[in-house]
Amino acid sequence: MKVPKRIQPLVDDGLVDEVLSQLMSGKEATVYTVRTGDTIRCAKVYKEANKRSFKKAAQYQEGRKSRNSRRARAMEKGSKFGRSQQEDAWQNAEVDALYKLAVAGVRVPEPFGCFDGVLLMELITDENGDVSPRLNDISMSAEQAIEDHDVMMVYIMRMLCAGIVHGDLSEFNVLVDEYGPVIIDLPQAVDASANNNAKAMLVRDVMNMTTYYSQYAPELLNTRYADEMWALYEKGELTPETQLTGKFKENTNAADVDNVIEEIKAAFEEEQARIERMQWADSDQSE
Numbered sequence: 480m481k482v483p484k485r486i487q488p489l490v491d492d493g494l495v496d497e498v499l500s501q502l503m504s505g506k507e508a509t510v511y512t513v514r515t516g517d518t519i520r521c522a523k524v525y526k527e528a529n530k531r532s533f534k535k536a537a538q539y540q541e542g543r544k545s546r547n548s549r550r551a552r553a554m555e556k557g558s559k560f561g562r563s564q565q566e567d568a569w570q571n572a573e574v575d576a577l578y579k580l581a582v583a584g585v586r587v588p589e590p591f592g593c594f595d596g597v598l599l600m601e602l603i604t605d606e607n608g609d610v611s612p613r614l615n616d617i618s619m620s621a622e623q624a625i626e627d628h629d630v631m632m633v634y635i636m637r638m639l640c641a642g643i644v645h646g647d648l649s650e651f652n653v654l655v656d657e658y659g660p661v662i663i664d665l666p667q668a669v670d671a672s673a674n675n676n677a678k679a680m681l682v683r684d685v686m687n688m689t690t691y692y693s694q695y696a697p698e699l700l701n702t703r704y705a706d707e708m709w710a711l712y713e714k715g716e717l718t719p720e721t722q723l724t725g726k727f728k729e730n731t732n733a734a735d736v737d738n739v740i741e742e743i744k745a746a747f748e749e750e751q752a753r754i755e756r757m758q759w760a761d762s763d764q765s766e
C-alpha cells in the first residue's frame with residue numbers, strides 16, 4: 480500500500496521497507512503491518528495529542544518522572560514545548576514498558592524502538608501466521624481459562640515487581656498466540672510506587688481479567704489476587720518467584736482497645752506533667 484505520511488521517515492531511514500496493510504485505527508493510534516527485510520513487523524502510529532482523548536491523562540501521568548528539570552517545568556506549564564514533550568513521554572512510556580516487561584518475563588511484543596511517534600514491534604501471530612486475535616474474539620474451555628488466568632496473574636505480578644501497573648488491561652488489550660496470552664497497549668502504564676491510583680488500577684486490571692476468564696470457569700470469581708499481590712508489594716515482600724494462592728485474608732483482628740486507652744492515658748499524663756512544669760517555671764520567674 481501507499482506509505483502513510485507518518486511512516487515515511489522510517490522508510491527514508493531504512494527502518495521499514497514496505498507498508499503492507501492497515502490492521503486497525505483506534506482511539507489512540509493506527510496500527511499497520513510493515514516489512515523490514517524479510518520480517519513482518521507491527522507499526523503503531525500514535526495520533527497527535529489534539530486528535531486524542533486525554534481525559535484520563537492526568538490520572539495516569541501522576542508520578543511519571545521526568546529526569547530533565549527544564550522538561551518537567553515545561554510539562555507542568557503546558558507550554559507548546561511542554562505539550563510536545565508530554566507527547567514524547569506518553570509514547571516513550573509504552574516502548575519503555577515493553578523493554579522492561581520483556582526482561583521481567585512478561586509476554587509482550589518485542590519492541591524495536593519508537594521513532595518519530597511510530598512504535599516498531601514484533602507482530603503477534605497465531606500458528607497459521609495470521610495476525611493474532613484478541614481475547615475478546617475467541618472462546619475457550621474451562622481448563623484453558625483456568626490455565627491462562629493463572630498465567631495472566633503471574634504476568635500481572637511480574638509487572639508489579641518491575642514497578643509497573645498496566646492500567647488498561649482488558650480482553651481488548653490481550654492477544655492470544657499458540658503459547659498463550661500476550662499483553663499489548665501500554666502507553667498508560669503507571670509507576671506503581673509513585674502513583675496514588677496504582678492500587679485502584681491494579682485492582683481493576685485484575686478484575687477485568689478474572690471477569691473475562693470466569694465466563695468459562697465461574698469459580699475464578701472467588702479468587703483475590705489483587706489484594707494478595709498488593710499486600711505483599713506494600714510490605715516489600717513481593718518477588719517474581721512468589722507463589723500466589725489467590726486467597727487473601729482481610730486483617731479483621733479487632734483493634735486492641737485496651738492498649739489504645741492505655742496509650743491515650745499515658746499521653747494525657749505526660750501532657751499534664753508538662754503543663755505543671757511550665758506553671759512551676761512561671762511561678763519561679765515571678766518570684
Ligand SMILES: Nc1ncnc2c1ncn2[C@@H]1O[C@H](COP(=O)(O)OP(=O)(O)OP(=O)(O)O)[C@@H](O)[C@H]1O
Nearest residue numbers: 503505506507508510521588600601602603663664
Ligand atoms: N504487536 C501486535 N501484533 C499484532 N496485532 C497488534 C499488535 N499491536 C496491536 N495490534 C492490533 O492493533 C489493535 C490496536 O492496538 P492497541 O490496542 O495497541 O492500540 P490502541 O489505539 O490503544 O487501541 P484501542 O484504542 O482500540 O485500545 C489491537 O487490538 C490489535 O488487534
Ligand SMILES: [Mg+2]
Nearest residue numbers: 505651652664
Ligand atoms: Mg488497545
